Structures are given as C-alpha cells and as structure tokens.
Amino acid sequence: MLPPAAIACEVREGRQCVRLSGHWTLAALPPSLAALEARLCELAATPVDWDLSGVARLDSAGALLLWRAWGRRWPEVVAVPEAHCLVLMRAESVPPPLPPVAGRRPPLLVAGRAALIVGSHLRDLVALAGQLLLDLVWLFANPRQLPLREFSATLYKSGARALPVTALVGFLIGVVVSYLSSLQLKLFGAEVFIVNILGMSIIRELGPVLVAVLVAGRSGSAMTAQIGVMRVTEEIDALATMGVSRSLRLVLPKVAALALAMPLLVVWCSAAGIVGGLVAANLQLDLSWGFFIETLPRVVPLPNLWIGLAKGLVFGLLIGLVACHFGLRVKPNTESLSTMTTSSVVSSITIVILADAVFAILTRNVGLPL
Amino acid sequence: MSAAPRPPEAERFPSPAEVAGGQPAAAPPVVDIRGVWTCFGGTVVHQDLDLVVRRGELLGLVGSSGSGKTTLLREVVGLLRPSRGEVRLFGLPILDADPDARREVRRRFGVLFQHGALFSALPVFDNIAFPLRELKRLDEAMIRDLVLMKMAMVELGPEMAGLMPAELSGGMVKRVALARALALEPELLVLDEPTAGLDPDRSENFVKLIRTLQRELDFTVIMVTHDLATLAGLASRVAALSDGRVVANGTLEEVMAVDHPFTRSFFASLRQPALCGSRR
Ligand SMILES: Nc1ncnc2c1ncn2[C@@H]1O[C@H](COP(=O)(O)OP(=O)(O)OP(=O)(O)O)[C@@H](O)[C@H]1O
Ligand SMILES: [Mg+2]
Numbered sequence: 001m002l003p004p005a006a007i008a009c010e011v012r013e014g015r016q017c018v019r020l021s022g023h024w025t026l027a028a029l030p031p032s033l034a035a036l037e038a039r040l041c042e043l044a045a046t047p048v049d050w051d052l053s054g055v056a057r058l059d060s061a062g063a064l065l066l067w068r069a070w071g072r073r074w075p076e077v078v079a080v081p082e083a084h085c086l087v088l089m090r091a092e093s094v095p096p097p098l099p100p101v102a103g104r105r106p107p108l109l110v111a112g113r114a115a116l117i118v119g120s121h122l123r124d125l126v127a128l129a130g131q132l133l134l135d136l137v138w139l140f141a142n143p144r145q146l147p148l149r150e151f152s153a154t155l156y157k158s159g160a161r162a163l164p165v166t167a168l169v170g171f172l173i174g175v176v177v178s179y180l181s182s183l184q185l186k187l188f189g190a191e192v193f194i195v196n197i198l199g200m201s202i203i204r205e206l207g208p209v210l211v212a213v214l215v216a217g218r219s220g221s222a223m224t225a226q227i228g229v230m231r232v233t234e235e236i237d238a239l240a241t242m243g244v245s246r247s248l249r250l251v252l253p254k255v256a257a258l259a260l261a262m263p264l265l266v267v268w269c270s271a272a273g274i275v276g277g278l279v280a281a282n283l284q285l286d287l288s289w290g291f292f293i294e295t296l297p298r299v300v301p302l303p304n305l306w307i308g309l310a311k312g313l314v315f316g317l318l319i320g321l322v323a324c325h326f327g328l329r330v331k332p333n334t335e336s337l338s339t340m341t342t343s344s345v346v347s348s349i350t351i352v353i354l355a356d357a358v359f360a361i362l363t364r365n366v367g368l369p370l
Numbered sequence: 371m372s373a374a375p376r377p378p379e380a381e382r383f384p385s386p387a388e389v390a391g392g393q394p395a396a397a398p399p400v401v402d403i404r405g406v407w408t409c410f411g412g413t414v415v416h417q418d419l420d421l422v423v424r425r426g427e428l429l430g431l432v433g434s435s436g437s438g439k440t441t442l443l444r445e446v447v448g449l450l451r452p453s454r455g456e457v458r459l460f461g462l463p464i465l466d467a468d469p470d471a472r473r474e475v476r477r478r479f480g481v482l483f484q485h486g487a488l489f490s491a492l493p494v495f496d497n498i499a500f501p502l503r504e505l506k507r508l509d510e511a512m513i514r515d516l517v518l519m520k521m522a523m524v525e526l527g528p529e530m531a532g533l534m535p536a537e538l539s540g541g542m543v544k545r546v547a548l549a550r551a552l553a554l555e556p557e558l559l560v561l562d563e564p565t566a567g568l569d570p571d572r573s574e575n576f577v578k579l580i581r582t583l584q585r586e587l588d589f590t591v592i593m594v595t596h597d598l599a600t601l602a603g604l605a606s607r608v609a610a611l612s613d614g615r616v617v618a619n620g621t622l623e624e625v626m627a628v629d630h631p632f633t634r635s636f637f638a639s640l641r642q643p644a645l646c647g648s649r650r
Contacts, residue, residue, distance in 0.1 A: 025587070026555045027478070031507055059555040059587055061508075064515050083586055094518045095528060097511065232490065332536035335491030 003056065004028055007039065009048075015077075018043050021054030024062030033065065040069035049077040058084040060091070067091040125325050131247045132255060132321075139248075150253035158219035159261030163268060165218070166211055170269035173206060174198065174276025182284045191285045195292055196369070198277040199300035204367070207270030208311035209356055212319065215262060216348040220323035223254050224344035227327025228337045236328075246328070255320035262316030263309045270308060303367035311359055315352050322348040398461030399424050400558050400590045401446055406455035408441055408614075415441050416452070417614040428584065428591040430605030430622075432636060437611045439594040440484055443560055446592065447481055448472070459558070477505075479558035480551030484566075484594075486543040488535040494521070494546050495531035501553045520549040523579060525572070540567040548576070552583070561593040565600045577603040598637075610636070 003022040010017055022028070030036055050070075052058070067088065080088060139146055181197045227250060230236045236246055274296070281287045326344035330336050401423040408416040415438035423429050433439050444450040445457050448464035456463060462475055480501075488497050498517045502508055508516070518528055524545040535543060544567050551559060559580075565573040577600055580591065595601055601608060601622065608625040610618040612632035618625040626637045 026505075027557070033507060033512070034509075057587060060516055060519050061512075061555065064512065064519065068512070068515070086582060087586060090519055090522065091515075093522055094515050097514060331534075333490035333534060 005030070005036065005062070007043070009043070012049070015049055016046070017049040017051055019051045019054055020066075021056075023057045024055055024065070025057050025059040026061040028057070029062065029065070037065060037069060040066065044069045044071065044075070047076060049079075050075050051079045052084060053079055053081050055081070055084060058087055060087060063087045063091040064094070067094075072096055121325070121329075124329070125321065128247070128251065128325050128328070129321060132252055135245070135248045135252050145248070147249055147253045150249065151257050154219075154254050154257035155261055157222075158215065158258055159265060162215065162218055162261075162265060166214055166265050166269040167272040169210055169214060170202075170207065170272035171276035173210060174202060174273035174278075175280045177201060177206070177273075178277035178280035179284055182281060186285070191287065192291075192295070194277075194281050194285060194287065195295045196299045198274060198281070199296050200304065202273040202277065203270050203300060203308050204304045205356075207273060208266050208308050208315060209352065210273075211262060211265045211269045211312065212315040212352040213349055215258065215265065215316070216319050216323075216345055216352065219258065220319045220348050221341050221345050223320070223323040224327040224330075224341045225337065227251075227324060228330030228340055231328070231330045232332045232334070232337060234332075251320075251324040251328075254324055255317060258316040258320035259313055260316070262319075263312035266308050266312035267305075299369050301367050301369060307359070307363055307367060311356065314355055314359075318351050318355060319348045322351060397425055398458070400427075400460060401592065402456075402458040402461070403442070403446070404456050404458075406442075406445065406452040406457060408438065408445065408450075409453045414614055418455070419611075419615055421609060421616055421619075423590060423592055425590055426584075426588050428580075428604055428606045429593065430601045430608045431592060431594045431611060432596070432601065432608060433594075433611030434632060434636075438614065439611055440562055442611070443481075443562055443592065443594065447479065447560055448476075477554060478556055479560055480554060480556035482544070482547045482551040482559075482561045482564055484562040486535070486547040488538075488543060488546055488550070490535050492535075493531065494526070494533050494535070494538070497535070497546060498549045498553055501550065505554070516553070517549075520552055521546075523552065523583075524549045525575060541569065541572060544568060545572075555587060555589075557589050559589055559591045559593075561591065561595075563594055563596065565595060565597045570599070573597060573600055574603070576600070580604055 005024050005028060006020070006022045008019045008021070010019060055062075063084070072092075074092075178194060178198055182191065182194055185191050185194055185197075227236075230239075230250075236250075239246055239249065278289065278292050281292065282289060323344050326340045326347070330340045399422045401421070403419060403421040406416050406419045407414070419442070421442075431439050431442070441450065445452050446459065448457075448459070451465055458464070459475055460478060462471060464472060464475055467475065489500065492500065495517055498520055499513050502513045502516060517531070521528065521531065526542070526545055526549065530538075530542070535546070538546065544564065548561075548564060551561070565576055568576060581604065583589070584591065591604075593600075593604070605622060607620065608618070608622050609616050610625055610628070610630070610633050612630065617630045618628035618633050620628075625633060
C-alpha cells in the first residue's frame, strides 16, 4: 500500500515550514482533489518554506497540484529532492490559461455560413453529375473499361435484395388505402370507383415514392457509408494512385445500377400494392376479382405507367447521386461519417419529394381518364 | 524506498484504494503469462508460451513480423482471450475478475497501439484528455494543464491541441498516442512499436523520456520494437519470440549470444563490428 500524501506544518529555526511526504501521484491522491488543493492554497497564502524531501513519488498531477497552489511560481524557499526537480520544471513550462474568448456569432453570420454550405453542396452535386456525363462519353470510346462487375453487384444488392421488403410494404399500403377509401365510397354507393382510386394513386404516385424512400434508406445510406469508410481508411487515395478514377469505378456503377433497378422496383411495388388493394376491396366491398382486373386498364390510362417508370428512373439517379456525393464529402473521422450518412438519407428523401412535386406539375394534363 | 518518519501532527490524505479498504499484498509480478496457446482457426500463433514481467522492468519484445507480438500484447491487456493458458495482470486474471476489479485494473495500465488508435472524431487535446475526464476526479482547469504537460513531454506544442487525428503526420500520431497512454500515470505501459515512424532524433528523445519517467515513477514497460537503438537504449530485459515461444530471455547481451536462427539474423547487424562502431 502506498503511503498517502501528507502535509505537516512545523516551525524550524523560527520560520514556518510545510513538510510534504508520501506519494503525490494520481493513483495515491485522495478521490476528491478539491479539499487537498484548498488546503495547499491556504498554506501558500502566507510566506512559508516548503520542504519536499519527504515526498516519495511525485507525478505530473501531484506536481501540477503544487504548482497551481503556489500560484504558478516558485516559492521563496523550497527544498526539492533532485528526482522531483524535472517534473516540477515540466509543470513550470505549462503556459497559464488564456482568458476565454467570449463571443456569440451574430445570426446573420450563421445564416450566411449555412447558405454557403448549401451552395457548396449544390456546386459539388452539379460537378459530380457533370463528371459522370464525361465518364459516360469516355466509356463510349473505351467500352472495355466498363465497370460491369461493380454495376451488377450494385444491381443485385440494391435491386434484387430489395424485392421482399418493397413487395411487403407495397402490399400493406395497398390494403390500407383500399380499406380506408372503400369506407368512404360506401357512403356514396360509389364502390366501383375503388379501382380508379387505387390504380391512379398507387401506379402514379405511391409506388414510386414508397420505393424511393425505401431505397434511400436501404441503399443510399449503405453507399454513403461505404464510400465514406473508404475515405476514412484512405482507400480512395490508394485507388487514385493506381490510376483508377473514383467517379468511374465507384460512383457511376452505383448511380447507373440504381437508375436501372428503381423503375423495375417501382413496377414490382405497384403491382404488390394493386394486389393488396384488390384483396382488401374483395373482402370489404365484395368486388369480384375479375371485375377489378377488367376495369383497371380502362380507368387508368397507359401514360400513368410511363410516368411511374420515369419517376423511378429519375429518383434512382437522384438517390445514387446524392448518396455518392455525401460519401465523397466525408472527412476522415467517425463523427463526420455518421453525420454525412444521416444527411445523405434526409437529403435524398427531401430531393425525391421535391422532384415528385415537379413531376406533378409537369404532367398535370397527362394520363387522366376522359 | 522507505518514507521518512512522519511527525504525529501530519494531516493525511488517504488514497482511493485506502478509502475502499484495499489490502496490501505481497507484490505479484506485473504480468504473468502462463502456458498460453493462441490459435486463429488453424494457425497456431503461440504454443505454450511463458513470460513474466516484474515490477520496474523494461521488457523489450522482439520477433519477426507476424510472430504474434501484437497478439500477445492484446492478451496481456485483456482484449483477447487466449485459447488455452492464463494471463494475470497485477496478480489478477483480467478477463475473469469481477467487473469492478477489472475496471480498477484497466486504470493501472496505458496502451500505445501499433497504429495509434486515436479517436478520429476528437482533436488531439480531447484525445489526451479523454482518460483524465473518465476518472471524474479532476476539474477542467487541471485537465487542461495536465494535457498540455503531457503534450510538452512528447514534444507537441500547445498549437497542436486543436488538430484532428487525420491532420497529423504518422510520427505525430504515435506521439499523441503515447501522451494518451501516459495520461493516467500508469503503473504498466504497454507499447506496440512506439518508435516506428519517428525520426532517429525523436526516437532518442523518446528513449530519454521513458527512462526519466521510469526513474521518477518506477513503472513497468512492455514494449514491442524492431528498432535496435531503442532496444539497446531502453530495455532492461529482452524476450525474443519465435515459432510461438519465447526462445531467448535475458539482457540484450545474453539474448544476442543465444544461438537460434531468429536471434542470429535479428542481431546480425549489431554483431558486425563496423556497424556497431558507427552507431555508437
Ligand atoms: N484476428 C485475427 N484473426 C486471424 N488471424 C490473426 C488475427 N490477428 C492476428 N492474426 C494472425 O496472427 C499472427 C500474429 O499477428 P500479430 O499481429 O500478433 O503479429 P506481430 O508479431 O505483431 O507482427 P508485426 O511485427 O508485423 O506487427 C499473424 O499471422 C496474423 O495473421
Ligand atoms: Mg504488431
């Protein structure tokens, strides 16, 4: 057991003297240093001699404790064994704390900074999209460099593996929409219009948006995290030194695969939604299956399907682009990785909804039944 | 070292262990590795390895790349359970002790990982302050002074305090990691290649720093190194690891004299008189 820190006051040759002894180390000092520090400060307030010759061990914490009690300067008379001189000199060379710079940023500055950040994101996004276009043009000249392996891997991971969850979600949403609508339609005796409502809403609107949200959460976050970790571990730099273009090898296959997989997923999810709606309508309204299938193509014109597919394509491009963009902006630390992954998902869902609104305006006269 | 007789009127400030009613015990070896086997799948890294490190020793662990030095250190600090055998730290089986005892033991050693293992999301200052804050005994002003002191010890100026780990050079990462390992004034310092990536001047300063600190605080060091100058300057004992066993164990001269293929090739450069002369 270490002999603990001890302080003794005595009078030597007519002068007040403070004798320290024991272990003045972080491990041996008392759990709460406040009492000890207060006592030392109290002793140092009057001019006394200090005798450290009884101190067995003095570590940085002990030395700092003394040094701070002494007011960051040597006392007039002090006896220090040679072994403890160095550590006290190290404490001496610690610069005194600077007064904290008080300051709150004016709100205008905060707003301006936020606007600049948004601007830089937009600029980088446009630059990334432009780079992808250039890569595509270059690939036409050099088709052997086509990153097919990465493309098919992403297609499988983001497309094929997403089939079960998109089908489940689509089916359930179809059931819910159908059930709620049929309750209302019953009031007016307009049961047959359930086909119109389900067909239009799911094929044109719900299918694409649902898939986009699912894919942004599933694949967008994974892409951001993957590229981000490659930034953290300098793998992207390693690729660059091997002459591999990161946009060609990492970004393009992901964006292209999502652009292909999303329309297919949209068809799949919409189909599941229609089936779900059909089941619910059959149970709730006693609508026959044959009637439903027969009526659907009449009341939902074909252009609605094209709109749904086009939305899938555009949403896929946007999600892939946003995910890769945020991945490439990850700074080499874990905190930035998590922030960017969150931002990636939130931004891609927001952008998808914005794009959906634009679609709604542009196609307001297309595909409506006469 | 015997403490000077204390006058009766001395005010005593009991240590945490004393408050907790800790029992003084006959000092066991700091690290006690007994019959350790380590297997990863089919590969056997250690076979029946024994190694004892006593208080105050500076053990240099040498071995060819991939001979299991880092793995051994991971077992010593309780990050990895050996496949067979036992590792005791301060006399405690670190993996099987109860959680409180384990936490207590973990405070008593500092580790410098081979690749630094700094917290990438925290700046240099907070990396070093982290173990100090975890203690929950020190106020912020004290922590600041302690951190700046540790940084000065590893030759990092206060202006480096705000840098992020990604903005540091390889050698600076090593020095920050060393400062973090030293933060709690540990009784045992576990260093995995502390001087790899440092220039010769800094390596020499590192050797000096550890020696001074060791003299002041009397801690124990286990250090893996490939650097003969560090080994010659610091290690009070050298253990050579080869084929999963300790093939040589003793002072540098004794280990150099051991006739084993590994020691022969490892110390070949030291044995050549011309090179030896130029190094001195
Ligand atoms: N988690 C693990 N899984 C499988 N094998 C491992 C694992 N960790 C280490 N090994 C193997 O154990 C052996 C020893 O590795 P270790 O990292 O201890 O080597 P080392 O002596 O520290 O080498 P170096 O000097 O290069 O750092 C190696 O063959 C390595 O492949
Ligand atoms: Mg190693």
